[in-house]
Amino acid sequence: MKIIVPMAGIGSRLRPHTLTVPKPLTVIAGKPIVQRLVEDITAVIDQQIDEIAFIIGPVAKGFPVNTKEQLLKIAAELGTKGTVYIQEEALGTAHALYCAKESLSGPCVVAYADTLFKADFKLDASADGAIWVKQVEDPSAFGVVQVEEGFITDFIEKPKDFVSDLAIIGIYYFKDGDQVRKEVQYLVDNDLRENNEYQLTNVLETLKRDGAKFVPGKVEAWMDCGLKDPTVDTNKQVLSFEYAAGNNLVSNDLQLVNSEIIQPCYIGKNVVLKNSKIGPYASIGENSVVENSNISNSLIQSNVQITNATLDNAMIGNHAKYNGEFTSISIGDYTELL
Structure with a gap:
């Protein structure tokens, strides 16, 4: 089995945090x-998992030069082969797969790196394909699927009238990656675009028309990482899941001086907390120092210095320094507010 992860978007909606770090x-x-x-x-x-293939954007469009090395390290830590491809132009979801066509073979999962999920089902690898979906209150904002007798019968993009409340979350399983590659190649060879982009939905329609049967994979939670507030909320949900599973996310080398941690929280290596209250739902990256502060429901990256702060719903980038009384803030890497 292979996992293919298109992640070539520059993450402009999450700036300034994506100016130095790709959103995924x-x-x-x-x-x-x-x-x-x-x-x-x-x-x-x-x-x-035999291979994880990542599709990223070029350095010229904001991707740091060490992105490839970081992704290969992630694959290695999962005990599998890593491959990195470059999508030079943003020409759509199917075009991203075209850029990784050398890895698009056999059974594979395609997962767009905009979201996280939580699920308790196991994939039926004997099915022709699967599409991960989540029941939503307002389906008009999403692509949705219709299901009959356990199989997906139709894909509808942002329906104006109600047809289904099962939203596509951007994760797909294909039993025959070779056939997907052929259909993607056909789109590109014949320049079949919609809004100047090659779309994966056209591939799905063709596969379904040719007899492929897709099943829905329903997830319990669908967590967005596209904007600052949803990303902070995603951090909160992940901390809740990890804590409920009994996972300890506080480093053993924490220096705790006259401070309190209210779980669930993540505290990275070599963190110093002085005269502070942390949590619930706070993540603080490694090599950070927090003094005289109260921090809850916030996402703090690594090498950060925070003093005299009361933070809630905050997101602070790497190597930032903050000293102040603002609360719902969003500052990027290497920023200083003193």
Whole structure:
């Protein structure tokens, strides 16, 4: 089984945090988003992963030069081969797969790195394909699927009238990756675009028309990492899941001086807390120092210095320094508010 992760978007909606770090490498509760994504997919698949292929954007469009090395390290830590492809132009979801066509073979999962999920089902690898979905209150904002007798019968993009409340979350399983590659190649060879992009939905329609039967994979939680507030909320949900599972997310080398931690929280290595109250739902990255502060429901990256602060619903980037009385803040890497 292979996992293919298109992640070439520059993450403009999450700026300033994505000016120096690609959105899928933003750390949530101690792990990059994309690492959590592939780990959760691996648990659902419950099979040996032979390769993880990542599709990223070029350095010229904002991707740091060390992005490839970070992604290969994630694959290695999961005990599998890592491959990195470059999508030079943003020409759509199917075009991203075209850029990774050398890895698009055999059974594979395609997962767009915009989201995290929580699920308790196991994938039926004997099915022709599966599409991960989540029941939503307002389906008009999403692509949705219709299901009859356990199989997906139609895909509808942002329906104006109600047809289904099962929203597509951007994760797909294909039993025959080779056939997907052929259909993607056909789109590109014949320049079949919609709004100047090659769309995966066209591939899905063709496969369904040719007899492929897709089943829905329903998830319990669908967590967005596109904007600051949803990303902070995703951190909160992940911390809740980890704490409920009995996982300790506080480093053993924490220096705790006249301070209190209210769980659930993530505290990275070599963190110093002085005269502070942390939590609930706070993540603080490694090598950070917090003094005379109260921090809850916030996502703090690594090498950060925070003093005299009361923070809630805050997101602070790497190497930032903050001393102040603002609360709902969002500051990027290397920023100083003193």
